[in-house]
Amino acid sequence: MNWDETAPSTDDAATVPDRLVAADADGEETAVEAALRPKDLEEFVGQERVREQLDLVLRAARARGATADHVLLSGAPGLGKTTLSMIIAAEMGVPIRITSGPAIQHAGDLAAILSSLQEGEVLFLDEIHRMSRPAEEMLYMAMEDFRVDVIVGKGPGATAIPLELPPFTLVGATTRAGLLPPPLRDRFGFTGHMEFYAPAELERVIHRSAGLLELDIEPAGAAEIAGRSRGTPRIANRLLRRVRDYAQVKADGVITRETAAQALDVYEVDGRGLDRLDRAVLTALLKLFGGGPVGLSTLAVAVGEERETVEEVAEPFLVREGLLARTPRGRIATPAAWSHMGLVPPQQQAGAGGQQGLFGP
Numbered sequence: 001m002n003w004d005e006t007a008p009s010t011d012d013a014a015t016v017p018d019r020l021v022a023a024d025a026d027g028e029e030t031a032v033e034a035a036l037r038p039k040d041l042e043e044f045v046g047q048e049r050v051r052e053q054l055d056l057v058l059r060a061a062r063a064r065g066a067t068a069d070h071v072l073l074s075g076a077p078g079l080g081k082t083t084l085s086m087i088i089a090a091e092m093g094v095p096i097r098i099t100s101g102p103a104i105q106h107a108g109d110l111a112a113i114l115s116s117l118q119e120g121e122v123l124f125l126d127e128i129h130r131m132s133r134p135a136e137e138m139l140y141m142a143m144e145d146f147r148v149d150v151i152v153g154k155g156p157g158a159t160a161i162p163l164e165l166p167p168f169t170l171v172g173a174t175t176r177a178g179l180l181p182p183p184l185r186d187r188f189g190f191t192g193h194m195e196f197y198a199p200a201e202l203e204r205v206i207h208r209s210a211g212l213l214e215l216d217i218e219p220a221g222a223a224e225i226a227g228r229s230r231g232t233p234r235i236a237n238r239l240l241r242r243v244r245d246y247a248q249v250k251a252d253g254v255i256t257r258e259t260a261a262q263a264l265d266v267y268e269v270d271g272r273g274l275d276r277l278d279r280a281v282l283t284a285l286l287k288l289f290g291g292g293p294v295g296l297s298t299l300a301v302a303v304g305e306e307r308e309t310v311e312e313v314a315e316p317f318l319v320r321e322g323l324l325a326r327t328p329r330g331r332i333a334t335p336a337a338w339s340h341m342g343l344v345p346p347q348q349q350a351g352a353g354g355q356q357g358l359f360g361p
């Protein structure tokens with residue numbers, strides 16, 4: 001494998017340092033993650049539809065003795081896009097080159113990578129939606145005709161020198177498929193959308209990782225971690241490692257439901273996967289603003305965080321979980337938010353004659 005660069009795989013979103021439930025990989029995690037990556041489609045947990053479709057695409061290409069079609073993988077961070085790209089290369093028996101959109105600032109950067117690919121090689125382009133425009137245009141031709149025009153010189157004297165490329169498979173990954181220009185999207189032969197994982201699937205991921213790390217884990221312990229992992233294997237693996245530390249220091253090393261729950265309580269990741277920031281946002285919304293509606297800026301000031309942090313780091317998960325809603329009048333808490341935080345909505349406290357809330361009595 002060949003790493004062209006190791007730029008962080010975050011979007012432009014605000015980040016909170018050392019957040020245990022962040023879906024992006026932190027710098028030191030890469031090596032640990034590499035050890036836990038499934039090596040083939042058989043080992044890859046969940047994503048049944050994408051897996052089945054991809055299996056057909058790869059088998060057919062192998063049977064024809066051809067290079068596999070270009071593949072676009074979309075989905076949130078930490079769901080396994082990089083892992084799947086490595087599996088594609090492994091299944092096809094070819095090497096893989098890994099780079100990312102932000103690392104390719106000039107068309108020349110891309111030309112250098114493309115011209116050094118081996119025949120059949122997989123080029124994994126993470127965050128493909130963040131590539132520069134000239135590089136993107138060069139990629140169109142490379143994907144379609146396995147050829148690029150390298151521009152030599154400047155101004156009226158500039159000439160385009162055509163460069164033949166070996167056939168290769170581009171695997172593009174994006175958190176936002178909608179941001180890709182249609183001409184680029186159309187050049188992929190197969191698009192797979194990665195979904196968040198069901199708790200039972202995360203349990204399988206956790207058992208598999210526990211096996212590789214030689215940990216003693218009970219099924220109920222795995223279920224407890226899975227329930228707090230926000231549908232994301234990367235978070236599940238990270239929580240597992242923290243629980244392992246706790247079990248080693250505070251218990252006899254065995255990961256039971258109790259050990260897992262106690263460990264994750266220490267790390268302030270609650271039963272539903274909310275962390276300190278998520279809970280602070282909900283607490284302010286419920287206790288200070290009666291469940292809303294309240295404007296984002298006001299909510300951010302109340303929590304003592306930047307507006308972007310609340311909007312980009314905390315809110316997406318709270319919205320996904322059905323705990324918070326964004327409305328034109330501001331943020332509101334849902335009934336589920338009140339019950340998750342163990343609080344009673346004001347209209348219920350006031351009894352039947354009390355003020356009618358947004359969700360009725």
Ligand SMILES: Nc1ncnc2c1ncn2[C@@H]1O[C@H](COP(=O)(O)OP(=O)(O)OP(=O)(O)O)[C@@H](O)[C@H]1O
Nearest residue numbers: 009033036037045077078079080081082083233234
């Ligand atoms: N389906 C899966 N089965 C088992 N483990 C998985 C699966 N998907 C992801 N993982 C594990 O989760 C971790 C993160 O996966 P990966 O790096 O592939 O995510 P990603 O979608 O590429 O994230 P990013 O977009 O942030 O780069 C890896 O350690 C990998 O082992």
